[in-house]
Amino acid sequence: MESRKSAPAAHSTDELRDELALANRILVDHGILDAFGHVSARNPDDPETFLLSRNLAPGLVTAEDIQVISFDGTAHDDRPSYLERFLHAEIYRRREDVHAIAHSHSASIVPFSVSETPLRAVWHMAGFLGTAVPVFEIRDSVGSGSDLLVRDSDLGRDLASALGDQAVVLMRGHGFAVVGDSLPQVVARAVYSDLNARAQAAAMQLGGFTPLTEKEGIAAAESNNGQLRRAWEVWKQRSTT
Template identity: 50%
Template sequence: MRAFAVLAFGLLLCGTAALAQPKSAGTPDPRLVEDLVAANRVLADLGVVDGFGHVSVRHDKDASHYLMSRSMAPALVKADDILEFDLDGVAVDAKGQAVFLERFIHGEIYKARPDVKAVVHSHSPSVIPFGVSKTRLQPIYHMSSFMGVDVPVFEIRGVEGLGSDLLVRNQKLGAALAQVLGTRTVALMRGHGSVTVGTSLPQVVFRAYYAEMNARLQSEAIKLGAVTYLTPEEAAAAAKTNDALVMRPWELWKRKAMKPE
């Protein structure tokens, strides 16, 4: 009887530990929260996200935590909607609100890529055809040079089989997506959308927008005949130049998106 009681107590402790919420890394820089709110609204203004999609940023005080809004339309996000998560996707305090089902995309990429500080997941329409066809997404002009010449496609069937709803709804799927992304900046998700990463919110928004724009232009160019894509050398050189200029469009986009309501 005593042994049973000890065992039950041990299981109780294990269960409590499993359910325990992570401790907060502290109050994030208000400017970081402001930029995260702006990133949500800018991506909506630019047509990269609609009622769906999300963007996150690493916590400025702890790289093992990140910030992302509660589950809601990006265009409606305000500072009060920003939540803190650990890299397993557990909210420090969800405030009784629903959280994004696909938050595991963000946490698993942050685990795999210490260099990444911000992540965008979207269903931007122009990239979808490149994830379901044999035509690969490739940089057609200098603004999309950050993609490099090898944009991979995540095939969820390789992890979940044929019965998946295509959503990255757990750590296993998030880790598989992060592995496909590897060291690149963009990965497509077959029948779903894409994920884009960057070293800052302005950079990741820049990349998410111009990946969508490149897909539009590439589709149009293909209709005209043979396409001349950027070489690896051109892509590398142009990406270096553009990385120094991301604040120019960011300041414009942010000002437009954050106009008083």
């Protein structure tokens, strides 16, 4: 019988560095990350820190580029870090269940962050979106003159608060953040959030759309969690050939 666990756990920090470099490549392959955006993992050796690439385009990230970063945003080496590392830090601080986070500027998600139409799960592959994907409005924190980037701990805390106990939070005029219990789960959630946004927008061009009910979303997400390894293995093979 197949395990319900979403994905195999990495056994060591070194293995997790390799897995994180792979997650970067997979998300670039799917157009979720390009020159910008990032993906991180909680450090199994010190859960009050996390692993994130140094400031580098995601398509270039290798295991050697991974930094350890504390929740206050301090990197444990001298290489430059991503400006928006506070987004990861404050979500890990707030959500003990979260072990991986991705942040993307996906153009298919942005319309739902700036319009009155909420992003909804319209496809069983995105049941984890639930019935109400929250939107983080940075103007509520810093007014109307910011660059929209989550560049300090205060903004990270406000974003984490907007995420609440959900899997995804949209960031108005910016992109989205997605969380998971593992890198395979967060990569799959990032990919299917993007595809669900495209499917919902396409359905709206045709007329109305029928979102999943709350129960359908929960059931679909649970089923898919048991199958994540299938997606991870094929994406891994494609990204390394």
